[in-house]
Amino acid sequence: xxxxxxxxxxxxxxxxxxxxxxxxxxxxxxxxxxxxxxxxxxxxxxxxxxxxxxxxxxxxxxxxxxxxxxxxxxxxxxxxxxxxxxxxxxxxxxxxxxxxxxxxxxxxxxxxxxxxxxxxxxxxxxxxxxxxxxxxxxxxxxxxxxxxxxxxxxxxxxxxxxxx
Amino acid sequence: xxxxxxxxxxxxxxxxxxxxxxxxxxxxxxxxxxxxxxxxxxxxxxxxxxxxxxxxxxxxxxxxxxxxxxxxxxxxxxxxxxxxxxxxxxxxxxxxxxxxxxxxxxxxxxxxxxxxxxxxxxxxxxxxxxxxxxxxxxxxxxxxxxxxxxxxxxxxxxxxxxxxxxxxxxxxxxxxxxxxxxxxxxxxxxxxxxxxxxxxxxxxxxxxxxxxxxxxxxxxxxxxxxxxxxxxxxxxxxxxxxxxxxxxxxxxxxxxxxxxxxxxxxxxxxxxxxxxxxxxxxxxxxxxxxxxxxxxxxxxxxxxxxxxxxxxxxxxxxxxxxxxxxxxxxxxxxxxxxxxxxxxxxxxxxxxxxxxxxxxxxxxxxxxxxxxxxxxxxxxxxxxxxxxxxxxxxxxxxxxxxxxxxxxxxxxxxxxxxxxxxxxxxxxxxxxxxxxxxxxxxxxxxxxxxxxxxxxxxxxxxxxxxxxxxxxxxxxxxxxxxxxxxxxxxxxxxxxxxxxxxxxxxxxxxxxxxxxxxxxxxxxxxxxxxxxxxxxxxxxxxxxxxxxxxxxxxxxxxxxxxxxxxxxxxxxxxxxxxxxxxxxxxxxxxxxxxxxxxxxxxxxxxxxxxxxxxxxxxx
Numbered sequence: 001x002x003x004x005x006x007x008x009x010x011x012x013x014x015x016x017x018x019x020x021x022x023x024x025x026x027x028x029x030x031x032x033x034x035x036x037x038x039x040x041x042x043x044x045x046x047x048x049x050x051x052x053x054x055x056x057x058x059x060x061x062x063x064x065x066x067x068x069x070x071x072x073x074x075x076x077x078x079x080x081x082x083x084x085x086x087x088x089x090x091x092x093x094x095x096x097x098x099x100x101x102x103x104x105x106x107x108x109x110x111x112x113x114x115x116x117x118x119x120x121x122x123x124x125x126x127x128x129x130x131x132x133x134x135x136x137x138x139x140x141x142x143x144x145x146x147x148x149x150x151x152x153x154x155x156x157x158x159x160x161x162x163x164x
Numbered sequence: 165x166x167x168x169x170x171x172x173x174x175x176x177x178x179x180x181x182x183x184x185x186x187x188x189x190x191x192x193x194x195x196x197x198x199x200x201x202x203x204x205x206x207x208x209x210x211x212x213x214x215x216x217x218x219x220x221x222x223x224x225x226x227x228x229x230x231x232x233x234x235x236x237x238x239x240x241x242x243x244x245x246x247x248x249x250x251x252x253x254x255x256x257x258x259x260x261x262x263x264x265x266x267x268x269x270x271x272x273x274x275x276x277x278x279x280x281x282x283x284x285x286x287x288x289x290x291x292x293x294x295x296x297x298x299x300x301x302x303x304x305x306x307x308x309x310x311x312x313x314x315x316x317x318x319x320x321x322x323x324x325x326x327x328x329x330x331x332x333x334x335x336x337x338x339x340x341x342x343x344x345x346x347x348x349x350x351x352x353x354x355x356x357x358x359x360x361x362x363x364x365x366x367x368x369x370x371x372x373x374x375x376x377x378x379x380x381x382x383x384x385x386x387x388x389x390x391x392x393x394x395x396x397x398x399x400x401x402x403x404x405x406x407x408x409x410x411x412x413x414x415x416x417x418x419x420x421x422x423x424x425x426x427x428x429x430x431x432x433x434x435x436x437x438x439x440x441x442x443x444x445x446x447x448x449x450x451x452x453x454x455x456x457x458x459x460x461x462x463x464x465x466x467x468x469x470x471x472x473x474x475x476x477x478x479x480x481x482x483x484x485x486x487x488x489x490x491x492x493x494x495x496x497x498x499x500x501x502x503x504x505x506x507x508x509x510x511x512x513x514x515x516x517x518x519x520x521x522x523x524x525x526x527x528x529x530x531x532x533x534x535x536x537x538x539x540x541x542x543x544x545x546x547x548x549x550x551x552x553x554x555x556x557x558x559x560x561x562x563x564x565x566x567x568x569x570x571x572x573x574x575x576x577x578x579x580x581x582x583x584x585x586x587x588x589x590x591x592x593x594x595x596x597x598x599x600x601x602x603x604x605x606x607x608x609x610x611x612x613x614x615x616x617x618x619x620x621x622x623x624x625x626x627x628x629x630x631x632x633x634x635x636x637x638x639x640x641x642x643x644x645x646x647x648x649x650x651x652x653x654x655x656x657x658x659x660x661x662x663x664x665x666x667x668x669x670x671x672x673x674x675x676x677x678x679x680x681x682x683x684x685x686x687x688x689x690x691x692x693x694x695x696x697x698x699x700x701x702x703x704x705x706x707x708x709x710x711x712x713x714x715x716x717x718x719x720x721x722x723x724x725x726x727x728x729x730x731x732x733x734x735x736x737x738x739x740x741x742x743x744x745x746x747x748x749x750x751x752x753x754x755x756x757x758x759x760x761x762x763x764x765x766x767x768x769x770x771x772x773x774x775x776x777x778x779x780x781x782x783x
Binding site: 029071095130 | 202242484541615617619638
């Protein structure tokens with residue numbers, strides 16, 4: 001890509017992405033690994049990260065974007081400070097996880113994949129985290145809440161509401 | 165490492181670990197095994213392990229070791245702690261219980277009765293082998309899970325680890341190995357059930373100096389977690405099997421494609437690969453026999469279709485996971501156009517045992533057409549949720565009632581779902597079918613990867629079909645039209661019916677479209693996507709008809725066809741339901757009769773559970 005003046009945020013994103021890229025050979029086979037690691041770092045895949053990765057692997061940006069949008073784990077939208085994932089795997093579904101999702105959407109006023117305007121919460125759904133023995137489960141920033149009920153979800157959410 | 169060195173580690177370590185599998189082992193040492201599978205880890209088992217270690221150190225207790233292990237299988241009772249050699253089984257342990265276990269059990273030799281688990285029939289279970297859950301199981305693929313520490317290669321070696329690889333490299337020709345796998349009758353455990361030996365043979369027969377071995381660990385069926393548990397509990401078993409296959413077909417490089425959603429499994433695999441390399445059990449010139457084999461991990465990113473073998477290959481190459489047209493099959497032209505052998509995790513987990521015990525032994529287990537065992541992830545409305553491994557030919561009734569302990573809350577069995585989004589529902593009249601690849605196909609379902617979800621009579625079969633179609637629509641890669649558009653149209657029809665807007669002729673449309681999608685789609689995903697619709701139509705057609713003609717959902721699950729109502733005569737105006745309602749749908753002053761605002765109600769039934777007068781009902 002031609003040299004250009006980047007603002008601070010973009011420059012930092014570029015530098016940090018490049019740092020991740022350099023752990024891998026510039027080979028297309030490592031694209032998924034790099035994307036996974038970049039998403040871990042930023043919480044999503046900002047445009048600048050996509051451009052940097054495409055550059056590094058010598059791929060058109062469209063190819064990289066195509067791969068990102070194909071896989072449900074990759075997202076180009078930022079997540080809230082507290083991301084609520086509700087499992088919609090079969091075991092959880094059979095045990096009523098849909099009601100928890102409905103409740104989350106009703107209380108936060110956002111849809112799946114969206115973030116509240118203040119950036120505090122976001123909701124997404126996952127297809128089975130493998131904790132089927134605890135079904136239904138929801139996860140907030142990696143913390144798994146099992147054998148969930150709407151009431152318990154409400155209590156947990158209340159706690160998070162009180163946090164900054 | 166030489167073979168002699170391997171043997172010496174095995175011999176010394178095996179003796180030390182004898183108490184893990186032998187409840188009469190001599191000696192005073194005790195091992196506290198703490199399950200570190202995903203289920204138990206989610207409910208704080210790492211803290212339990214830490215707490216045990218802290219107490220032991222603080223009190224300076226000798227002859228006790230605390231060990232992390234893979235999954236014990238009975239996930240619904242987690243976190244699980246087992247004490248060997250006594251075989252005491254403690255369930256739902258919390259970090260606060262550790263002190264008491266150490267004090268009573270370890271120091272005074274008494275069991276902590278309150279942490280023992282109750283079997284479904286109410287009996288208190290002291291020892292692992294007393295649990296009905298384990299009685300009909302036969303563990304081959306899961307043999308080491310819950311026995312060894314998956315992060316310690318020496319423990320794997322103690323239980324005959326890498327012995328099969330040593331045997332192959334010293335005593336067997338490439339063709340010998342393939343013959344054993346063929347003769348064993350092992351079929352692919354990923355779902356399709358293709359004979360594994362045949363696959364190996366095809367890849368061996370290909371010319372060319374570069375070939376690849378791939379482990380398919382993209383366990384996408386929601387509700388299935390056997391592959392994950394194998395990788396978490398016994399990662400070396402898979403590595404060793406891949407190396408054996410590498411030798412047999414002439415490949416020196418392997419890839420494990422695993423879901424990034426399984427961080428624990430990925431981490432244990434990384435540790436296992438590192439340890440195997442350090443010991444020279446992977447890498448160059450293994451056992452000094454001139455055989456090289458290396459394994460790399462590749463992460464998936466949440467695409468169900470990547471479980472399809474050619475889509476998986478595309479994904480490893482860093483592309484969108486869209487299936488390729490077959491032929492050519494991966495055995496001929498796979499990863500980067502080279503001959504590639506792909507097997508599923510559970511298939512790999514059987515290989516070392518087949519090599520060590522012989523093809524005849526393996527072929528003696530199971531049914532005529534399906535040999536060995538199958539691991540099922542038993543879930544849904546069943547008492548014992550968890551992982552079970554049973555010989556092929558076990559009936560569904562045995563799995564659900566004897567092992568699974570039946571249906572909870574006094575409800576009735578309605579259907580069992582196998583094969584996930586590609587499978588079908590099995591109703592009560594087929595509960596006594598011995599399960600194998602062929603019998604399941606005959607009754608309109610399929611083995612699939614081994615998800616087995618039990619449903620009680622509160623589940624609506626039309627809504628279930630809708631749920632699965634929603635899944636396939638999400639996961640269809642979009643490459644071929646029948647799948648991309650067909651599944652979408654199927655979902656629209658099903659949604660319409662669930663919302664009470666179905667009309668005469670919809671069922672016939674569903675059937676026609678379902679058959680077309682199955683016939684015309686490119687890959688397994690599309691070909692099997694209509695199965696949930698076809699199977700529910702086959703066995704529960706009257707529910708579809710009720711939805712369409714009477715606008716009625718007998719399971720009271722379809723929201724648009726169900727109302728939650730308050731019986732005014734029974735309502736005492738206590739206001740509890742109003743306080744409990746999460747969406748403020750209940751109106752009425754304290755002391756007055758209450759009412760539910762149907763436009764707000766989300767049918768969560770919290771009020772029904774709360775009402776002390778049982779005045780709230782659904783219809």
